[in-house]
Amino acid sequence: MNKAVNQKAWFFVLPVLVLVAFNAIVPLMTVVNYSVQETFGNNQFFWSGLTWFTDVLRSERFHASLTRQMIFTGSILLIEVPLGVLIALAMPRKGIWVSICLVLMAMPLLIPWNVVGAMWNIFALPNIGLMGKVLNDLGFDYNYTRQVGDAWFTLILMDVWHWTSLVVLLAYAGLVSIPDAYYQAAKIDGASRWAVLRFIQLPKMKRVLTIAILLRFMDSFNIYTEPVVLTGGGPGNSTTLLSIDLVKIALGQFDLGPAAAMSLIYFLVILLLSWIFYAVMTRNEEW
Amino acid sequence: MKRTSWLVPTIYILFLMLPIYWLISMSFKTTNEILGNFTLWPQHFTLANYRTIFTDPTWYMGYVNSISYVTLNTVISVTVALPAAYAFSRYRFLGDKHLFFWLLTNRMAPAAVFALPFFQLYSAIGLFDTYLAVALAHTLFNVPLAVWILEGFMSGVPRQLDETAYVDGYSFPRFFTRIFIPNIKAGIGVAAFFCFMFSWVELLLAKTLTSVAAKPIAATMTKTASSSGYELGLLAAAGTLTIIPGAIVIYFVRNYIAKGFALGRV
């Protein structure tokens, strides 16, 4: 569609800009400010240049939490996106069941994050939780508060439980907007079920899936409340994801400088990865 | 494949419902029953937990607070997103392509780190512990999403409709409110749903920006959990109650999502 060039359109965007800039830029500047200063408490700050950045980049602690974060984000994307698409594909297309499915599936999305954490915390407890008890009764030695593997398993399972529905909702919305003629043409061309998915459904869902993946990627990198309530980062530091670590440094030890530097680095990491992903996904848009 | 495909969503929904069932069943149990022996359903059915919540102001005010700032946030987010989405869907202007990605990057700011600067910012402008503070803070991640959803719906409305209205004598504001908005009400519903959802479930910023007057229900729960030991039944009841507003909202927008939405720029 050929849209009219109109610079006055900026006036329409202005409220959004002001609002988002106010919320984004002022705190960002504060963080940048912390990241280049040294403090010994009492609100006394000294210029420290890029020391914190070099320190953080060299620190093993940062490397360890970044690695944990990558593993976590990678795993949940690998599970939630295909699973979400699969469920969306298997959903009914019309009738009362659609509404029922959608309403039920959206429920995890609408529960406050600390409640999600608390819910799973109890649900998975080996003695009084349904899941923990059943697993142990089935002969599995399951205890997420003590064993690292079990903690990770529970953490990822919780995230899958919590967020797969978002992918389902978006993918489903994308699927229903594919005109019937495409399916008919594919049938006539003798396409297999797999070919229909590969050449019709996935390409048509590309836009929604891009957004779904971006949202899940960004949000999972920022995840804090649920794992803190579930495992508190333990056992040990085994499930201390980036945000948890940051809060420990910033509020636990009150090392504002390193925490700020670390968060900026990690902000840049997300930005870079998202941008690459975004650029690749929209590369062929204007052909 | 076709005949068994209903199994997939069914199993998935069962999986979703199990922890929720456990939460609800706990809310009807006494603390003793929860901590005592393992029971699949409440043996000593009690409404005491709910009674506590509905009679104690520190509990039920938490709900009032949460619903207040979430509603405020939804209204603000959708209101400012509407003109912006209109601009994206109807015009080309300097920087329009990058603007959208920039908006989206604001979701990347780790709330855990930004909580402290946010606290300082909103204290400085005297909004600390108000609904408005939380509502404004949450626009950071809700507005970009609302713009994206609304733009998709708006692009589905032909531009000739705008022109026809101007020709008929409608001023822009009158056209926008009387004609355009009714035509994208599905989009507004979906956008409002997502704004409501993300604002309702967020805790970190909401907790940081409030102390008493605007404290969200979720924060009340963490306080109770730590101060009075594990009153698990009470916690479960409070948790159960947090699901209800969201369930009501999704019920109203289910048809819009079921019809699928036109998807905007990516």
Added chain:
Amino acid sequence: MARISLVGLKHSYLAHPAAPDDWALKELNLEWQDGGAYALLGPSGCGKTTLLNIISGLLQPSHGEVLFDGRDVTPLPPEKRQIAQVFQFPVVYDTMTVFDNLAFPLRNRGVPETEVRTRVQQIAEMTELSATLKKRASGLSADGKQKISLGRGLVREDVNAILFDEPLTVIDPHLKFQLRSKLKELHHRVPKTMIYVTHDQTEALTFADKVVVMNMGQVVQQGTPEELFLTPHHTFVGHFIGSPGMNVLPCEIDNGNAVLKGHRIATANKAPAGISGILELGVRPEFIHISDTGLPATVTGLSDAGRFRIAQVNCLGQTLKFLVSEDHPIATGEVHLTFDPTHTHIYHNGWLAGQEGLA
């Protein structure tokens, strides 16, 4: 390739159709020759798309059978019927190149790659897509995309029939003319059974050897373009085909002959004796001429279409339209008209008298 027979076909979208109007498709029997070009022509809601979907297998008829070369295919799904279809809106596989799009139906059926290549080249050349084979299909304009969907139908050797569902809807008007001619030409080169659904008479008559005119769920006439023009079997055909459509005038019958307000009119057909019901006289604007004697009429309007003019007259209380050629002057005021007797027909309850219900 196949001969297509439709036997006792009937369809209703309702579970228990009772009234005649409940049927989207009233009973029809048709026989289409192998390799023929057919068109289903009618206004929106006449049942033509329903019929097409029954032939392609997307819809199961409530009654009757669809036979391909005498074999009953009614219960078969579309993919088992070996048919191709071009839809109203172009359907292409966005992520594939034009080449892969055209190759898709062959590769799905395990055709060897060398054969795929020659076949695709051949079809691309026919549909004028050779230059764009390496481009992504999503980048083509609407007419290019429609050529791809057409190409996907042509590329298979084993296709029983190619169905077109108003394929020119989204094509620019000045390109329509090109694509319309292209389709006709392709049918000559690839003589497969082709069925074309449209509401546009020019598309239908240009494309098809035989046109099936439908109205209100019923076939009103099947015939060559010439037959439809010269001998409409129903007043609807006379009205729907031709521009302006046929003049239809209420008349009386005297001894099998038409009488218009006391004037006896010579006609090509005679009304059977003892006929009753609605009786009308049909004559196309092309077959009314001004003469020295004949029916008296008053000219009420004249519009210029360039190469001819359309005169509107009041003749014995009826409004009639007829054509006057560019070079011939026309008197204003009172004129006399004659109807060409070989092209004037009597209609009984809408049907050509003596041919009632013989669609």
Added chain:
Amino acid sequence: MTLELKNVGKMLGAQTIIYPTNLVLEPGRFNILLGTTLAGKTTLMTLMAGLERPTEGTVWFNDRDVTHDAVQKRNVSMVYQQFINYPNFTVFENIASPLRVARMPEQEIRARVTEMAELLRISTMLDRNPDELSGGQQQRCAMARALVKDSDLILLDEPLANLDFKLREELRDELPRLFARRDRVVVYATTEPTEALLLGGWTATMAQGRVTDFGPTERLYRHPLNLTTARVFSEPPMNVAEVRIEQGRCSLTDGLSWSIDNGLPDGSYTMGLRPHHVLPRPDTPSDIEIQGRVTVAELGGAESIIHFDAYGNSWVSLSHGVHPFAAGELTTFHADMSHCFYFDDTGRLVASGKQREVR
């Protein structure tokens, strides 16, 4: 009431959409913009309406410069090719909406809407929503809305293009009755020459952002100012060939030649002959014969369009009746060269063909 464009032009970035244009559009008749898609008709209309501002020149209405007046202040109406109605309003509210904006008393609104609905024959549908109507009815609703407010300027942008063939014919007959009024400027855009002719009035032909000719429709058809206008005003496309004139004889390369008596000096010219002067059978004694190989035969309801190759050119013949020809067939066509237009090397018309006497 007169709409005047003085040197109006429109650029989009570095690209020129409309070249500087001067037009004076008078009330009480149809002012037609004729041209292919993308010729600039819609842009010119949005400039007239004030939906967009020209990048140069001024728009005058009744000798007043309205270039910078907002569209809301101009009292114009517009009907689009797509059926544009407010989906959230009933048909009644759709028609009433311009009056509501103008704060007309309720009783008067009711009276006017009822009257308009009557005029456009949608009285029975006033309570329905636009999306429950058929295409033709939706467009009638849009037209009623355009008419209800007594605007000084009505813009109709291909209003019939998306309608079924027969509906188009029916609505076209009604248009002059509905829109023509002494004190209103009506502008009508179309891609079809026949439509322009049937609507009469004045026509401006457009090609690639320029108005190539403007005058009474019949004058443009019979004496087009230049080759571009003649081409725009011919459907199917005009037969065009390079010719030489020497001593009263006009010749194509390869020997086809005919005598002329229009007194043109010797030299090179471009010849244009409308397709309906090339017929598949003899017509007048002065015909010349053209042997050609048929490429495509298109059949309309009552006429045939035959494309053929001869003398290194492609030719088009348009004849009355249904004349099927197979592609590849070798046939003799008969061309009446007395109807030829001749254009000089700048494309300007230097001699028109023989015309019938204008009444």
